Amino acid sequence: MTALGERIRVHSVVVLSDDWYLLKKTTFDFLRSDGTWQRQSRETYDRGNGATILLYNRARKTVILTRQFRYPAYVNGHEDLLLETPAGLLDAQSPEEAIRKETAEETGYIIHKVKKVFEAFMSPGSVTEKLYFFAAEYDSAARQEQGGGVASDGEDIETVELTLDEALEKIANGEIRDGKTIMLLQYAKLHLFA
Numbered sequence: 001m002t003a004l005g006e007r008i009r010v011h012s013v014v015v016l017s018d019d020w021y022l023l024k025k026t027t028f029d030f031l032r033s034d035g036t037w038q039r040q041s042r043e044t045y046d047r048g049n050g051a052t053i054l055l056y057n058r059a060r061k062t063v064i065l066t067r068q069f070r071y072p073a074y075v076n077g078h079e080d081l082l083l084e085t086p087a088g089l090l091d092a093q094s095p096e097e098a099i100r101k102e103t104a105e106e107t108g109y110i111i112h113k114v115k116k117v118f119e120a121f122m123s124p125g126s127v128t129e130k131l132y133f134f135a136a137e138y139d140s141a142a143r144q145e146q147g148g149g150v151a152s153d154g155e156d157i158e159t160v161e162l163t164l165d166e167a168l169e170k171i172a173n174g175e176i177r178d179g180k181t182i183m184l185l186q187y188a189k190l191h192l193f194a
């Protein structure tokens with residue numbers, strides 16, 4: 001089988017928008033599985049990579065989520081704040097460094113030992129981002145900062161503690177509609193609280 005890189009010949013790259021993040025349109029020829037070359041154009045939205053984490057307490061069977069306003073979800077019909085696992089973009093940090101910093105910023109919990117559980121492309125047809133998923137145990141003594149996010153960046157983040165069963169019920173009834181959060185809660189049900 002031909003290496004994938006040999007099946008792609010980039011023809012042109014046009015930057016459509018370079019404001020907060022980067023939107024490009026790339027035209028390329030792709031070698032189809034039947035041996036013919038086909039010209040295609042694809043837009044890619046590049047906001048870098050990100051990390052997210054499930055904070056869980058095994059003894060109490062609880063998890064920590066955040067609640068915040070997400071304009072893209074609101075404009076697509078979600079008329080409520082979004083319940084999510086803490087998450088952030090990596091910027092120049094490693095995934096582990098980034099998730100510790102985001103967790104402190106968003107929830108106030110200071111965590112040290114994190115376990116990487118998987119990596120995933122969350123919207124591979126259009127968004128380049130790869131998300132790194134972690135889990136870490138917390139207890140109430142780990143909440144050493146206020147959390148809430150960076151107000152000057154527009155963040156206004158509430159921290160919510162739920163039992164795993166309450167969180168799973170919110171997936172079923174539609175109150176939790178964020179992909180990364182659903183993935184981590186199901187991971188917890190399968191592997192952390194089994």
Ligand SMILES: Nc1nc2c(ncn2[C@@H]2O[C@H](COP(=O)(O)OP(=O)(O)O[C@H]3O[C@H](CO)[C@@H](O)[C@H](O)[C@@H]3O)[C@@H](O)[C@H]2O)c(=O)[nH]1
Nearest residue numbers: 020021049050051052087088089102129131153154155180
């Ligand atoms: N001015 C401006 N600010 C923006 C824009 N888009 C995002 N921001 C701000 O940029 C910051 C990004 O915050 P992070 O905590 O680093 O990222 P995140 O938005 O929580 O992203 C996480 O969740 C996403 C949604 O699930 C994930 O896609 C991503 O990987 C990451 O895990 C936030 O303050 C947000 O308000 C924009 O277009 N303009």
Ligand SMILES: [Mg+2]
Nearest residue numbers: 086087088106
């Ligand atoms: Mg965030």
